[in-house]
Amino acid sequence: MIRYVLKRLVISIPVLFLISVGAFILVHLTPGDPADMYISPDMTQAQIDLTRSALGLDKPWLIQYFEWIKNFFSGNFGFSFSSRQPVAEILAQRFSPTLLLMSVSLLAAYLAAIPLGIIAALNKNSWIDRSIIGWTFFNVSFPPFFLGLALIYVLGIKLAIFPTGGMVVLGQENDIAGRLMHLVLPVVVMASQFSANMIRYVRASVLDVLDQNYIRTAVSKGLSELHILFAHIFRNSLIPIITVIGTDLPKIIGGAVITEQIFQWPGIGSLTVAAINSRDYPILMAIVILSAVAVLLANLLVDVLYAVIDPRIRYEK
């Protein structure tokens, strides 16, 4: 197993390299010149050229790419075009808000979704099942930006229960209750998305296991329903559930672009939007690479978990 994990990690190096090349090309193909953002209308051509060469944009793409690689290995991912701060420093600031928002959202989503999915499956086609499934339909088809805006309007502005955005009240950074209040609305928006997806997977997976012959065997042994649920159904329905978790996990790094933007959450998601708007190549590249690393690691984690859960899945030595 350790060999398998090491092998997968080694394979991911060329994958990351290819992703960085692809990302680099895409980012540079984006219309608009970053230098334009920092140029005022009264600048002379000499000043414009100076700005471009200061940003390194006057060099050929290949050279720019190698500069980027050099910066990557130096650990600071280069300097932001707009703020001139090291990219690593900016990311570090933005990382913890996103980590907080996404992990709380995922945790809340799963804590609700897994029991609800199981309940729906065990009561298939009853009114309980139908209301749970109806609820997930509502959440899946309701765009998060609209849900976010609706919540802000009703609970933030009309009823004024929750703050409409941001992470803390300025000047009261140590107020835990205030921080929690800021967390509620964005978590509700994120969690409703994650949980809707998860409920449907859990339900389908449990239904699939319920139909299996070994569940009939378990029933015929005289085991109680609760025992069968925990000892036989749950573990066997985990594979699709783990797969969904694997696709959700990278979002802890990548953040939620739209939700963070709506709630002015100072995380990676809103940084991404800002970086795109200002054509801040080094920041965009760093976010793409970090997200790719997160996806690769999550996939590896999922594959390892498969083998832990299901003894039939064993990877070559």
Next chain:
Amino acid sequence: MKETILSVKDLTISFQTLDGKISAVQGVSFDLKKGETLAIVGESGSGKSVSMKAINRVLPKSNTKYEQGEIVYEGRNLLAISEGEMEKIRGKKIAMIFQDPMTSLNPTMTVGMQIAESIIKHQKMSKDEAMREACNLMDLVGIRNPKTSSKNYPHQFSGGMRQRVMIALSLACKPDILIADEPTTALDVTIQAQILDLIDELKQKLHMSVIFITHDLGVVAHVADRVAVMYAGRIVEIGTAEEVFYYPQNPYTWGLICSMPSIDTKEAILYSIPGAPPNLMNMPKGDAFAPRNSYALAIDFEEKPPLFKVSESHYAATWLLHPNAPKVTPPAEILRRYEIFKSFYKTTEEVEVYDQCTSSFAG
């Protein structure tokens, strides 16, 4: 006469489906005697499996309806007791072996644990004791190195070995009744015989009664003391194995026996019963087998035949046994079997009764 351990009376079961109601079992009655092996024979969809699963109540709860009848075990109607009471009977008193050993074991649990589970539940043993007992059982059913095997997962076993695990699992609490639902269908022929012998041997050892569900008459001949033939949700003939094999009365049983290949079969084409079983959604009026039955009488299309008594132990549902029915000549193969039967039971009363019966038909 042996003591009756389980009594099924007028069992009627239907399933609610999207297309409508399916009457899977229609008034099945039989007794299971202590220590005997009763074989239930029938085509797919004849209701044999459904009526036996009803005994342990392992049919899907959502769409199964027990219309009427009762299943009496130890003085209680199993269809009327609570789910909690039923859990104490399942696995402990009445155990089951299923058809497909490849899918009937949980792939993510060690086989030892799957056997131990019901021991822990029913015999209130600790996990370690139960695991030791599971090893003993695996040894009993002929699995080598039970200590190491018990820590393996089902996918590490072959089909025959998995069926042995299933048997060990069903025997975990020394049940009174073992229901084996086509236990050899998914296995190689060589393994089939081994499994049949094993079940038979364990039956003797543990003094169990066995209900054997199968569509394989060869299997029946191998194991059964008594045989019940089912067609379209009803028992159409029931008797001792000798009676059903060598003195069959129902034309459907004749058809089944004639379609069995034997060593002396000379014809290039094996006999098969014409037509297909009826759709259980809308059953024909009268005898369900009548449209496929070349011996059918006019009344067969009007009214279902009741079970006529042939002997104390032998009953058949066919109007041919009615005193007023015309005499028909069964197929040659059946007549040959009648001769064998008569040579065995020359002195017994039943044959004479039959002879009187046939002579009265003739007259």
